[in-house]
Amino acid sequence: MPRGDVTDLAAAMRQWRERLTPADVGLPAGPRRRTPGLRREEVARLAGVSVDYVVRLEQARGPHPSESVLGALGRALRLTGAETAHLFDLAGVARPGSGRVVEVVRPSVLRLLDRMQDLPAMLVSARHDVLAWNPLLEALLGDLSAIPRARRNLLWLRFGPRGREGHALVVDGDGRRDTIDRSAVAHARAALGRYPYDAVLRGLVDELVATSPEFAALWAQRPVQEQRLDRKRFEVPGVGRLTLDCDALEVPGDDQRLVVYSATPGSRDAELLDLLRVVGLQTV
Structure with missing residues (x-):
């Protein structure tokens, strides 16, 4: 229609x-x-x-x-x-408040995050802002609380100048960075299509196009996400390399995703995740 x-x-x-x-x-x-x-x-x-x-x-x-x-x-x-x-x-009139990313976090989602003590998890907005996370996620990715709120964004951490400092390098299950880069840009394009009036999202994209050759090149290609990347590899200081399953659970009505990482029980990655709970949480 x-x-x-x-x-x-x-x-x-x-x-x-x-x-x-x-x-x-x-x-x-x-x-x-x-x-x-x-x-x-x-x-x-x-x-x-x-x-x-x-x-x-x-x-x-x-x-x-x-x-x-x-x-x-x-x-x-x-x-x-x-x-x-x-x-x-x-x-044919824009809805009140439409075109703008939802940043409010439901209390029930925060309670769910609090219950997830054994798995790294974070809540991400359509703009790729990290809205909330649990301690194990911070042990996996680095100290998110030290990042200014305006820069607490997965796109910025991936493509922004000096954005990755102090944070784990994330690649796909085969060790390739380009697939995740392309997926991230595709999601950013889709988000801007859904939220054309979100000035913060538009400003973030414009800044990354101007400052990141990698982002700018991918943005010009207009990538479309074709498949879900369900395994990601992390290089975590003090723990090593671990590959985790990645599941994104949609929060209905808010266009937010609860991203949860896990490992197959009994696998080497599960052992490393156990080590992360011990080593990582001591420094968070």
């Missing part, structure tokens, strides 16, 4: 209006009604617009609604959050 579909907008407006009763919106029922739902006059009064405006919208010949008018119509029609978002999409 194309964005800004006036025909579907008209049909949705009529459907939402007809499912309501005056009692639903605090209005008297009045005399017998010939049609179900609210009258157009009632919707117009509740939304603070003219009756003619509502009529033209429902007949797919109305003006282009503004964000404020759409918000008022959504409240008048008692739309849910999802329905309000759909209303904005049908009108």
Whole structure:
């Protein structure tokens, strides 16, 4: 369905209006009604617009609604959050707050991180900012708390000038760096497509294009992620080389990922992960 579909907008407006009763919106029922739902006059009064405006919208010949008018119509029609978002999409208007990366962390996700004491784990935003992590993740990647908040970003740590200092080099399961580089840039491109109005993400990309030849070259190639990289290799000082399974668990609705690293029980990598718990956590 194309964005800004006036025909579907008209049909949705009529459907939402007809499912309501005056009692639903605090209005008297009045005399017998010939049609179900609210009258157009009632919707117009509740939304603070003219009756003619509502009529033209429902007949797919109305003006282009503004964000404020759409918000008022959504409240008048008692739309849910999802329905309000759909209303904005049908009108071809950016949703309030859309195009911006969610940075708020759910308390339930933080509790989940607290429970993960035996596996390195971190919460990553669509912008690749590391929003939260557990001590074992810091033992694996390095002291994240020492990094300024604005630079606590996986793209910056991978491509930024001096960004990798003090942090483990991460490559894929076969020891190749280029596959992860390409995957990271592909994810950054996809994120910018989802969040075109996120000034922080745009600024990060522009800075990396200007300062990192590797990032700039990959960005120009417009890579598309084709497969998930489910194994990564780390060179950790004091521990050595360990290859871990990588699983990214989506946080529904927030476009965040809970990234968890683990090893096959009884494997050498599991032994090294045990060593990391002992050696690494003493220095975190």
